[in-house]
Amino acid sequence: MSDKVCQNGNGTAAKPLTNGIANGVDEKNEEKIAGVFYNAKEASWYTYDVLQEIANHLLARTQLRPKIGIILGTGLGSLANQLTDADYIDYQTIPHFPVSTVEGHVGRLIFGYLKGVPVMCMQGRFHYYEGYPLAKCAMPVRVMKLVGCSHLIATNAAGGLHPDYKVGDIMLMKDHINIMGFAGNNPLQGPNDSRFGPRFPNMFNAYDFKLLKKAKEIGRDIGIENNLHEGVYICLGGPNFETVAELKMLRIWGVDAVGMSTVHEITTAVHCGMTCFAFSLITNLCIPSYDLEESPCHEDIVGIGKRQENTLTELVSRMAKHIHMELKK
Ligand SMILES: O=P(O)(O)O[C@@H]1C[C@H](O)[C@@H](CO)O1
């Protein structure tokens, strides 16, 4: 028998929950962190003042003043190894911050220089299936904004649904389908604080067209144009992977890559006026057939991210450099 932890899509390893939460809402809601139920009250707990408190806390712990926030998806955390002169801030030590419970998400913020560009990096994100409401999953984006970031680079691991995609390819996100929002589950649900943004934000140009164009140019420069695509991402609630019938339906909808994150982060970032760029690393193929022997496995997904570290670092750092130069103009 293979010693692989998961086969046939089962057995996804969970990181043991830590009890070392600094203070605030999580201490009281420790049970909820185990992913038990959705609590709208908990989501709306992150008021402007609470988020400002978190931002001030961070600004007191680093000299860096980044304009670019980066979210590293599953298996993509090793990109953070490239940061120099870095300040590492564990989520457990930040007031009111949740903890990362998923393998492949270290759970810390890093303020450092990516090839000379100051950035703020989330090495590990929060997912809905961990038991966090969407507003809480996306809360760090508002913190980025309050720290001074005008741009967000979000990355994720996703299943490739488009028939041309191969494992290891990169799909630049040109758009998304907010399926969880269709049913009213939206990170912006609840009272709107106009200091963040408008009640009814426009998502028409959520993914900055110029940055998308630049990414394609960079893709050519670094020789990955044959493994680079542009497509539509969907975030499902997870944690289960999709059934064949679901994959068939998503394909009809025009979805190219399937994941469990990013959409609520981008929605929150657009709401507060940040310019967004995002991409998916295709870590497995979503083939709508009952005849397959292999199915997605979290450990393999993490491994693909690590394998692609050099390419991803090159793409992200060149994008960061470009944004940095543009901001200086
Ligand atoms: O955080 P991301 O969206 O990169 O993680 C994806 C979705 C699940 O969390 C995990 C499945 O392996 O990878």
Ligand SMILES: Nc1nc2[nH]cnc2c(=O)[nH]1
């Ligand atoms: N929902 C979903 N998320 C993923 N993350 C990485 N691969 C997948 C996948 O196939 N489906």
